[in-house]
Amino acid sequence: MTNKTSEAIRRLAMAASLVVLYAFLYLPIGYVIYASFSVDTDWPFPPSFTLDGYFDLFESTLYFDALVNSLMVGLGSGTLSALLATAGVIGILRFRSRFRGISVLIFLAPLFVAELLIGISSLAFNAKVLGLSGNMLSAIAANTVEGTAFAFLIVFAQLVRYDWQMDDAAMVFGATPPQVFWEVTLPTIWPSILGAFLISFILGFNNLDISFYNLGAIPTLPSVAWGSLRHGLGPELFALASLTNGLVLVVFAVMYVLMTTGLVRFGYRGT
């Protein structure tokens, strides 16, 4: 009895630590949403609200261009990262090779290099060795480097438990390797690949340190934020961030419903 009580207390304390962390993480997001509606970004009392930030946002082409560019960096590096990392993890976990150890090390190497260093080194390489000025492809490539390492870590940690005998069984019954992948492997592992894509997308979408040095004058959301810091962040940026967070909230709500009803299990195998 006492054992059960203390177990319940420990569980409650851990749940509380999670809730406090969520509150800590979302307090500044709440501030961003507040600031997007507020006339004044200080804390006047009583607060007065306006939608000007949103109207200005939709009239401005700069923020639209920046959003499109950020999306391109995010989608490009997210997709490439997920593909490169998933292929790498499957190769490393499934097939024996004496290059296994060194391959794992190279895939994880970008985690050991700070974003700032990835940014300046690709700037130095592009500008002085290749003679390239800032461009979108360089930015996607440099962000993919970081994204691939995170994607590799995520997919690897989840696929360690994958049972490759299922694939072998399918092969025995005559499936070709691509068939095995699409019909056996992918249906089981897609949540990890989705997770890896999402994380590398988010990293690329909002990256300042890497993208800043690779894009030159091409604006992205973080570089616009950086540029407007001198005269204070415009309410348009807060408005845009609020809309993004609103969209994320909707996606999470949909995921929650899918998980609760069990329509999509996202890799969860229990009941």
Place this chain on the structure above:
Amino acid sequence: MSDVAITRRHAGRIRISPFLVLVAPGVVFIFLFLLLPLVVVIVFSFWRTESYNLYPDWNLGNYHALLTEASYRTFLLRSIVGALIASVICLVYAWPVAYFIARHGGRYRLLLVLVLAAPFFTGVILRVVALQGILGPGGLISITMAELGLPPIQGLMYTQNAATLGHVYLYLPFMVTAIYLSLANFEFALLETAKINGAGPFRAFFEVTWPLNWVGSAVGLVLVFIPCLASSITPQFLGGPNATSFGMRLAAQFNEAGTWALGSAMGVVLFLCSLVVIVLMSLTINPRKSGLTARGLD
């Protein structure tokens, strides 16, 4: 499977090792876009910049400047200590959170982790400015304290502590995710065995859970330490005048100062510092005892 790139089968049909087909694209990509540029930075660190141009006269002048000028030592030391403190705070706080998600998250585990990652949809600058708006003078906390007739909290803003708080805020999700990924592969049934054999919950944690998931903690420590060490935006906005970091000076060499050679040398120093931590961490990992690799690699 063979690990030779191309093996000859029967009468001349060429078969490529599936390992290489799957692994090579990623490895080559990282080699081209990470390792090659890093080599370029190492080379430039021995060159010289003069009025925004690089000159290949090999010299140690940049490193000499970094070693002899006291301010660089101060910035570097400040960055290292700050990153260590932030990493340890993240480690301690992340454990109960990650443990709860892995053990009690049930079917919502993925969602609970993604909720931790979602703040990254809002850029670092916006979130740091928001922290400033909450902690700063005229911010939420100060105004509330004043309304309640309380004295303001000293050192809440524009101190080294504020910068550390900013780092914890930004990178705690990395730590939670790393520990969670390790715990997701952990057999919690082992704890039942420990209990049956008479271990209390704390003993079971420190003798079973903690050592078997050390790889998660170690990866998390590296993931937090490295961005904190190189951090430039957070100390600039939250740290105040006495928090100038190594990363801020490094970024300045590539922006307004235009002294790429010195900046490259600073980059090399930064990388060497990270490398020391990575090597120390990897020495503590026993692959046979870790939840992440025990079943995957041999």
